[in-house]
Amino acid sequence: MNQSVVxxxxxxxxxxxxxxxxYSKVFVVADKQTKKYCYPHIKALLPKHPLVVVEAGxxxxxxxxxxQIWEAMTEAELDRHxxxxxxxxxxxxxxxxxxxxxxxxxxxxxxxxxxxLSQVDASVGGKLGIDFHGFKNHLGAFNIPNSVLIDPLFxxxxxxxxxxxxxxxxxxxxxxxxxxxxxxxxxVDFERQNWPELIAHSxxxxxxxxxxxxxxxxxxxILNFGHTLGHxxxxxxxxxAPSKKLFHGxxxxxxxxxxxxxxxxxxxxxxxxxxxxxxxxxxxxxxxAIAEEDIAPILALTRQDKKNxxxxxxxxxxxxxxxxxxxxxxxxxxxxxxxxYYMA
Amino acid sequence: MNQSVVxxxxxxxxxxxxxxxxYSKVFVVADKQTKKYCYPHIKALLPKHPLVVVEAGxxxxxxxxxxQIWEAMTEAELDRHxxxxxxxxxxxxxxxxxxxxxxxxxxxxxxxxxxxLSQVDASVGGKLGIDFHGFKNHLGAFNIPNSVLIDPLFxxxxxxxxxxxxxxxxxxxxxxxxxxxxxxxxxVDFERQNWPELIAHSxxxxxxxxxxxxxxxxxxxILNFGHTLGHxxxxxxxxxAPSKKLFHGxxxxxxxxxxxxxxxxxxxxxxxxxxxxxxxxxxxxxxxAIAEEDIAPILALTRQDKKNxxxxxxxxxxxxxxxxxxxxxxxxxxxxxxxxYYMA
Numbered sequence: 001m002n003q004s005v006v007x008x009x010x011x012x013x014x015x016x017x018x019x020x021x022x023y024s025k026v027f028v029v030a031d032k033q034t035k036k037y038c039y040p041h042i043k044a045l046l047p048k049h050p051l052v053v054v055e056a057g058x059x060x061x062x063x064x065x066x067x068q069i070w071e072a073m074t075e076a077e078l079d080r081h082x083x084x085x086x087x088x089x090x091x092x093x094x095x096x097x098x099x100x101x102x103x104x105x106x107x108x109x110x111x112x113x114x115x116x117l118s119q120v121d122a123s124v125g126g127k128l129g130i131d132f133h134g135f136k137n138h139l140g141a142f143n144i145p146n147s148v149l150i151d152p153l154f155x156x157x158x159x160x161x162x163x164x165x166x167x168x169x170x171x172x173x174x175x176x177x178x179x180x181x182x183x184x185x186x187x188v189d190f191e192r193q194n195w196p197e198l199i200a201h202s203x204x205x206x207x208x209x210x211x212x213x214x215x216x217x218x219x220x221x222i223l224n225f226g227h228t229l230g231h232x233x234x235x236x237x238x239x240x241a242p243s244k245k246l247f248h249g250x251x252x253x254x255x256x257x258x259x260x261x262x263x264x265x266x267x268x269x270x271x272x273x274x275x276x277x278x279x280x281x282x283x284x285x286x287x288x289a290i291a292e293e294d295i296a297p298i299l300a301l302t303r304q305d306k307k308n309x310x311x312x313x314x315x316x317x318x319x320x321x322x323x324x325x326x327x328x329x330x331x332x333x334x335x336x337x338x339x340x341y342y343m344a
Numbered sequence: 345m346n347q348s349v350v351x352x353x354x355x356x357x358x359x360x361x362x363x364x365x366x367y368s369k370v371f372v373v374a375d376k377q378t379k380k381y382c383y384p385h386i387k388a389l390l391p392k393h394p395l396v397v398v399e400a401g402x403x404x405x406x407x408x409x410x411x412q413i414w415e416a417m418t419e420a421e422l423d424r425h426x427x428x429x430x431x432x433x434x435x436x437x438x439x440x441x442x443x444x445x446x447x448x449x450x451x452x453x454x455x456x457x458x459x460x461l462s463q464v465d466a467s468v469g470g471k472l473g474i475d476f477h478g479f480k481n482h483l484g485a486f487n488i489p490n491s492v493l494i495d496p497l498f499x500x501x502x503x504x505x506x507x508x509x510x511x512x513x514x515x516x517x518x519x520x521x522x523x524x525x526x527x528x529x530x531x532v533d534f535e536r537q538n539w540p541e542l543i544a545h546s547x548x549x550x551x552x553x554x555x556x557x558x559x560x561x562x563x564x565x566i567l568n569f570g571h572t573l574g575h576x577x578x579x580x581x582x583x584x585a586p587s588k589k590l591f592h593g594x595x596x597x598x599x600x601x602x603x604x605x606x607x608x609x610x611x612x613x614x615x616x617x618x619x620x621x622x623x624x625x626x627x628x629x630x631x632x633a634i635a636e637e638d639i640a641p642i643l644a645l646t647r648q649d650k651k652n653x654x655x656x657x658x659x660x661x662x663x664x665x666x667x668x669x670x671x672x673x674x675x676x677x678x679x680x681x682x683x684x685y686y687m688a
Contacts, residue, residue, distance in 0.1 A: 024654040063411065074477055079652045102446070104650045105473060105484040106559075129449060133418055140449040141485065215450075306448050308423045310368040 002211070003144050005124060005203055007196070010112065010151040014045045017110065017147050023083040025049070027076055029069060029096035031056035034088040037157040038114045042087060050076040054092065058238065058248070061091045061130050063139075069099040083108045083146070089115035089162075090122040090248065094137070097128040101143040111145045114154040116166025116195065117249055120173070120202035123148040125210040125220075134239060135304050136231050142215055150203070152196045164190060164284065165249030168226075170198050171284075172256060173205045175277065176222050179322030186280045221307055221326035225316045229335065230255020232301035236294060246288065253285040258338040259317060262330055265337065268319040290343055298339065299332055346555070347488050349468060349547055351540070354456065354495040358389045361454065361491050367427040369393070371420055373413060373440035375400040378432040381501040382458045386431060394420040398436065402582065402592070405435045405474050407483075413443040427452045427490070433459035433506075434466040434592065438481070441472040445487040455489045458498040460510025460539065461593055464517070464546035467492040469554040469564075478583060479648050480575050486559055494547070496540045508534060508628065509593030512570075515628075516600060517546045519621065520566050521553070523666030530624045565651055565670035569660045573679065574599020576645035580638060590632065597629040602682040603661060606674055609681065612663040634687055642683065643676055 006013040026049040030039050033056045052072035054065045073084075084107060086096030093111045100109035113123045129140020155163060167190060174182035181201060185193065206223065213220040234251030237244045246254075257278050264274040290298075307314045307327070313335070316326040350357040370393040374383050377400045396416035398409045417428075428451060430440030437455045444453035457467045473484020499507060511534060518526035525545060529537065550567065557564040578595030581588045590598075601622050608618040634642075651658045651671070657679070660670045 063407070067407065070476060070483060074479065074482065074648075077647060079654065080650055081653050102483045102485060104482065105471065105486055127449065132414060135418065138418065138448065139414065139446045141446060142449055303421060304418075306424055309425050310423065 003124060003126070003207060004147040005150065005207065006147060007150045007152070007200055007203070009153065010042060010149060011045060013147075013149040013151070014042065014112075017149065018046075021083070022081075023108070024079050024081040025076065026083050026085060027073060027078055028052070028085050028087060029054065029092055029099070030087045031060075031089075031092050034092065034114050038087050038112070038154055041154075042085075042112065046085070054095070056088075056091065058091055058131070061095050063130060063132065065095060066099050066130060069096065070103060073099070073103050078103065078107065080104050080107055083110065085110045085112060087112045087114060088118070089113065090118045093118050093122045094128050094140070095130050097143065097145060098130055098140055101128055101141040106143065108146045109143075111148045113148065113150060115158060116155055116163050116199070117169060118166075119150045119152070119155075119199050120166060121169040121206070123150060124203055124206040125223075126214065134235060136235055137306075138304070150199060152199060155195055161247060165247035167193065167284070168249030168252045168256070170202050171281070172223075172226055172252065173202045175256070175318060175322070176225050176316075176324035177205045177209070177322055179320075182321055186276060190284055216306075218326065221314075221316045222324035223316075224307060224326075225318065225324050226252045226256035226259050228255065228302055228305050228307065228313070228315050228330075229258045229298070229338065231305065232298045233288070233290070235301050236298050250285055250288065253281045254288050254290075254342065257281055258335075258342050259315060261338045261341045262315060262328075262334060263317040263319065265334065266317065266328070268317055268325065268328075269321075273318070273321055287342075290339065295336065295339055299335055302335065347468060347470070347551060348491040349494065349551065350491060351494045351496070351544055351547070353497065354386060354493055355389060357491075357493040357495070358386065358456075361493065362390075365427070366425075367452070368423050368425040369420065370427050370429060371417060371422055372396070372429045372431060373398065373436055373443070374431045375404075375433075375436050378436065378458050382431050382456070382498055385498075386429075386456065390429070398439070400432075400435070402435055402475070405439050407474060407476065409439060410443050410474060413440065414447060417443070417447050422447065422451065424448050424451055427454065429454045429456060431456045431458060432462070433457065434462045437462050437466045438471070438473050438484070441487065441489060442474055442484055445472055445485045450487065452490045453487075455492045457492065457494060459502060460499055460507050460543070461513060462510075463494045463496070463499075463543050464510060465513040465550070467494060468547055468550040469567075470558065478579060480579055481650075482648070494543060496543060499539055505591060509591035511537065511628070512593030512596045512600070514542050514546050515625070516567075516570055516596065517549045519600070519662060519666070520569050520660075520668035521549045521666055523664075526665055530620060534628055560650075562670065565658075566660050566668035568651060568670075569662065569668050570596045570600035570603050572599065572646055572649050572651065572657070572659050572674075573602045573642070573682065575649065576642045577632070577634070579645050580642050594629055594632065597625045598632050598634075598686065601625055602679075602686050603659060605682045605685045606659060606672075606678060607661040607663065609678065610661065610672065612661055612669065612672075613665075617662070617665055631686075634683065639680065639683055643679055646679065 129137035132138035473481035476482035
């Protein structure tokens, strides 16, 4: 797997990609936000094309939205030689990519990630999918996009909360793979981080890991640090009042503290690193209010994690700064303690 | 791609497959027919397992049935290390395989094809999928099953019409790849064909083609002989009165006559071969009543064929006995003439 990721102004990268291709049709997927803020910068770069606009937000990353996309593809009479271009964050990329991967058993697609989160995470590695009955990315496929075109300029269209959410994956990449960089970013205020540089850094780390283990048989699982409990927390609050809903990165930030505690309790990292991580994350993200009655459902949700085997809940845990182990079995009572630690 | 296909009594082949595996759970998909007639021969060979039973028939090869299967998989808390076993004809195999290929981005699955059609066709090649809005196999994936276990004894559970339908794909395999065998089977009455021998023959041909071109970029398209117009005819009558509904092989038989006529009209085969084919097919399948008003919708349906490029309708056509070309562009008026020829 040699994935093409280009970090450049979209006018250049998209032009370069399309040059010399002979697609029968180009088809664009966007959501209501990216249609308004990003699509206008892209529209004129493309030949005449149909556009389908889905509702924004994780709660719409489901089979019903896929049906909407597949219907639009069918109406446009897309054949196997067509190209799908997904303009948006992780939801549009994961879902539009999945729709392309499944339509007529798979047609070409290009991702134009427009959020920090999707630029540093979803864009690389070919994981596509949708949620199903409340379980995150429960249905999906592994398919490498024909190209990923990242333009940091799109970040200017983002609300600050969205940008902060994406930053969590950058933090994760430093923690699991680059101790030196972790030692730098933790002393820089969120507002002063250098996004173009950090995007390139995160993409390089993720590419390296994914190329060694495309289908997540082993090593790739380290990218899931913070995600076992993080996903459970995210899914749990997705079903609650809209005001309680967490952005993906916010939930992963919670998960990273909990799972750093697990790493510490298993003597894989020292207290100093644990303290560094929690101080930095609390300072950047604040603390999410988790009530006693949230704990049981959060624990139950970890049973659906894709890394599990049989009844074992398996984590990817830090075993030093810039280093991560995978397939670490964790019991329910250990998880319970990690949640308590976060709450305390 | 090296696909495992075993032709043997199911008691032997299933036991041999499971030996030494360590699946976290086995999950079985069947339809109402195969649950009654085939599953009883298999149940005791498996460890304790959940079973989901879908409605039989092509009209249920859709997203709603997939949702039913995915719900059952989720309720059973299947993890990535689980095995799905699909017991049934092409509908269960294509759909259960697709559900496994997409669940948690893909888990292992084994096909136990129980109809002649699925034993000689759907079982090999990794094409999975479902129909969508009336278009056949419009959504799907390419995924190789971990094994295909073919037991010719299951054919005894089939109604004769079902067996005859499956025979059409055997005829197709002879026509596109084995002139000598075509010269033999055309002199044998349907009732006296040697099924175990013909299954092995068809599987060998299909395997050889598919291994050279797994994702149908070129050569594999020859397996679609008879299927461009055949699929259109099948899809068209799917939407009509139940009494008009055709079995897949019956529609392909119609398609093979029409497309042999196209091959003849393009001077790719001589009149003698065309006559041989139509005489044999009419003798085996009779003639389907196609009315004047059916023609326009049938022609329109060919526009959705997966082999097309842009506005071009592309066929796989015979260019001699036991030989087939692909990507042959055919115009609407040529298709119209082929339908007229069949009707005359």
